[in-house]
Ligand SMILES: Nc1nc(=O)c2c([nH]1)NC[C@@H]1CN(c3ccc(C(=O)N[C@@H](CCC(=O)O)C(=O)O)cc3)CN21
C-alpha cells in the first residue's frame with residue numbers, strides 16, 4: 001500500500017471522526033450555485049514522508065503528476081502569476097481578465113531582495129545557501145507577504161518551504177495554512193516532494209524527509225461522500241519515481257523531467273470534485 005494513501009486515509013478518517021463543522025459560521029468560499037461551501041476541519045495536522053523509502057503518491061484516486069509539477073514550476077521556476085504560463089486550468093477561476101492572480105505565489109518568489117551576497121530572489125537565495133552555507137538554519141522561502149495580501153486573488157495556502165541539511169541529506173518542511181483534502185492534499189504533497197527531489201539533485205544532496213504541517217485540514221461538505229468512497233478503496237503500491245539525472249540546473253527542469261514507473265490507481269470522475277471558489 002502506498003504510504004501516501006495510508007496518510008491520506010488516516011487524516012480523512014481523523015477529520016471525519018474528530019473534526020469540527022463551520023456550518024454555524026459565515027464562510028468565504030462558495031459553490032458554483034452561490035451557496036456557502038462549509039467544511040469539517042481538524043487543526044494542526046503534521047504528516048512526514050520519507051522520500052528515501054518511496055514517492056508519496058495517492059493510488060486511491062488517479063493523480064496527474066506532470067500537471068502538478070507544471071504548476072509547481074510555474075510558481076518556483078517561472079515565478080509567474082499569470083495563468084497563460086500554466087498548461088492546466090486549475091487557476092482559471094481566480095485569474096483576472098489579463099490572466100493574472102495578483103501578487104501571489106510566483107510573483108512573491110520572483111521579487112529580488114538585498115542580501116550580503118547580492119540582490120536575488122528567494123529561490124536563488126535557497127540555491128546559493130545550500131551550495132555555499134549548507135549548515136545554515138535560515139534556508140527558507142515564504143510567500144505570505146502581508147504587504148501584498150490586498151493584491152492577491154487568493155492568499156497563499158502552501159506558503160512556506162524550509163530546507164535543512166543533516167549530513168548528506170536535504171530535508172524540508174512545507175507549511176500550509178489551509179488544505180482542501182480532496183482537491184489538493186495528494187496534489188500538494190507530490191508537488192513539494194518533487195521540489196525537494198529537484199533541489200536536492202541540483203545542490204548535491206540526497207532527498208530525505210518532507211514534513212507537511214497543515215494548520216487547517218478540511219473536507220468540504222459536498223466532498224464528504226466522495227472522500228468516504230475513496231478511503232474505503234484498496235490502495236495499490238506506490239509507483240517508482242525518477243528525476244532526469246542529467247539535470248544539474250534547477251531552471252532546466254521541465255514536467256518531462258519526472259518519470260513514474262508502475263503507477264496503478266483507481267479512477268475518479270472529475271465531475272465529483274467541484275472546487276469551492
Ligand atoms: N477550494 C480550493 N481548493 C483548492 O485545492 C485550491 C483552491 N481552492 N484554489 C486555488 C488552487 C487551485 N487548486 C487546484 C484546483 C484544481 C485541481 C484539479 O482539478 N486537479 C485535477 C487535475 C487537473 C489537471 O491535470 O488539469 C486532479 O485530478 O487532481 C487541482 C488543484 C488548488 N487550489
Ligand SMILES: O=c1ccn([C@H]2C[C@H](O)[C@@H](COP(=O)(O)O)O2)c(=O)[nH]1
Pocket residue numbers: 028029154155157158178179180181184185188
Ligand atoms: O495549493 C493549494 C491552494 C489552495 N488550497 C485550498 C485550501 C482552501 O480550501 C482554499 C483556499 O481558501 P482559504 O479560505 O483562503 O483558506 O484552497 C489547497 O488546499 N492547496
